[in-house]
Amino acid sequence: MTLTQLTQPTRHWRRxxxxxxxxxxxxxxxxxxxxxxxxWHLVMRTDSGIAMTVIMLCAALPQAVVSLFGGVWADRWSRKLLIMLPDGIIAVVTVALSxxxxxxxxxxxxxxxxxAIxxxxxxxxxxxxxxxxxxxxxxxxxLRVNSINGTIQSVNMIAAPALAAVLVNLVPLWAILYVDVTTASIGIVFVALIRAAKMAPTSARSVVGEMRAGLRYAWRFPRIRAVLVSYTAVCFINIAPMNLTMLLMNRGFQGQSLDLGFTVLHTASDKLAANEMAWSLGMVLGGALLATVGARVFHDNMALLAASFxxxxxxxxxxxxxPTLLAYLIVDxxxxxxxxxxxxxxxTLLQQETASDMQGRVFGLLTTFSGFGTPLGMLVFGPLxxxxxxxxxxVVGGVLTIPLGVWLWRLNRRVPASP
Incomplete structure (x- = not known):
């Protein structure tokens, strides 16, 4: 029995x-x-671009490196276990930090x-x-499930900064850390209830070879290769500078208050939360459009990615x-x-155009390439x-992003979807 047959979704997929x-x-x-x-604690404590670079390196570089192995493991070991285990380890580390x-x-x-952990x-x-x-x-x-997943995550990202802003002003940091421990434990239970087919394990000696096989596979298909390359470039020239929005909010709008009617943005934590929430609200709207109308109307995923860039x-x-905090939040x-x-x-494009037994490695490469792109970009833009x-x-990052969208648009017209 093949891996595809082992993992083929049944008709009872909704649960x-x-x-x-x-x-x-x-x-x-x-x-x-x-x-x-x-x-936020580190930003308000240091107010330093160099410190932000170190934070970004610690938050992104380990993920980029480990994803190379994580992709192989996801193709050969229990994906369900690999989803639950990191939550458990992170919960233990978080308790220790507290x-x-x-x-x-x-x-x-x-x-x-x-x-880093x-x-x-x-x-x-x-x-x-x-x-x-x-x-x-x-x-x-x-596409619909991925869009729903993205929308749910965006809704969470709206709630998270708002709750974080409240908790930072009312509760000591060590106590806030237990929120993650609680939700991670509940999440583990939910995933444990899923019945999934077992996958054959691989030996430790084969991991490097499997990584090379995944890279060769991805590079063989122009569309998959283009997604990996363009994502890396966007992370370097666009996503990395976006991590400086916290500095921009802290420096550019310091001392400026914004009355939104239902609340007034006055403290640094309020503005940092508004910065995250504005972006997340946009993510919710975009994800909701794709999950409802978009999943039925749009079928060209590469064209959507190009338009996004x-x-x-x-x-x-x-x-x-x-020029103002309000204008900034609207654009955000x-x-x-x-x-x-x-x-x-x-x-969706990678899931549809990648063989089932290669998907873990391809997504591992996506995470690794984009993960390296962001900290490398911060090494440039943080000191700047x-x-x-x-x-x-x-401004510079935005201008350099536009040609990548044009490139994907042209490639999509020349190269048909991979089998």
Whole structure:
């Protein structure tokens, strides 16, 4: 029996999909709250572009490295177990960090180590989740399920910064960390309830060979190769500078308040939360459009990705030119819409055009390439933020993103979908 036959989705797919998406949503919101709380704590404590670069390296580089192995493991081991295990390890590490902080240990290196471990866990979990979705979902429902998944995550990202902002102002950091421990435990239970076919394990000696096979496979197909290359480039020139939005909010709009009617953005944590929420609201709208109308109307995933890059480029330029906090938040919302229009179609394209027993490695490569692109970009743009206006960095990053959308659009017209 082949791997494809072992993992072919049954007609009773809605329950396992609901369990997976719910479990991941619960795990994500707890992780996001804690991640925001830790990063904001470090940003307000240091107010340094170099510190932001170190934070980004710790939060992204381990995931990029581990994803190379995580992709192989997802193709040969239990994807269900690989989804649950990182949550358990991260929960233990988070408890340890809380105990250290509660007893007065708050050295920066301690936070950096914990961020790195959390990142490494994501390197195992991310390719496992993305390759597990087509195992339990019919192919004609993949775009809709991916879009629903993206929408749920975006809703969580709206709630997470808002809750983090409240908790940061009311609760000590060590206590906030237990939110992640609780939600991770619940998420593990949900995923454990999914019945999934077992996969044959591989020997440790074959891992490097499997990674090479995955790279050769991905590079053989122009469309898969183009997604990997373009994602890496966008992470370097666009996503990396976007991580400086916290510095832009902290520097460019310091002392400026914004009355939204239902609330007033006054403190630094309020503005940082609004920054994340504006982008997340855009992600929700874009994901909801794809999950409802888009899943029935749009069938060209590569074209959607190209349009997303064009929109992200134009909006990033506008973000750097925004004269007021209100204008900034509006553009940030539009960037979220553009990002959602590209993320779900990208996952769907790779799931549909990649063989089942190669999906873990391809998604591992996607995570690795994009994961390296972001910290490498921060190594360039983080130090630049110390010697030049952050707004200029956004303008440059946006301008350089637009040609990538044009390239994908032309490639999509010349190269048919991979079998």
């Amino acid at each position: 396992p999909v609901a369990l997976l998406l719910t479990g991941q949503a619960l795990s994500l919101i707890g992780s996001s709250i804690v991640q925001y709380a830790i990063v 105990l250290f902080i509660a007893h007065g240990a708050d050295a920066l290196v301690l936070f950096f180590v914990v961020l 959390r990142s490494a866990g994501a390197g195992v979990q991310t390719p496992a989740v993305q390759s597990f979705i087509p195992d339990i979902t019919p192919e004609d429902r993949l 064009l929109a992200m480029g134009a909006c990033t330029v506008a973000l750097g030119l925004a 919302f539009l960037i979220g819409v553009g990002t959602a229009l590209g993320s779900s179609p990208t996952y 933020a110390e010697v030049m206006d952050v707004q200029t960095i956004f």
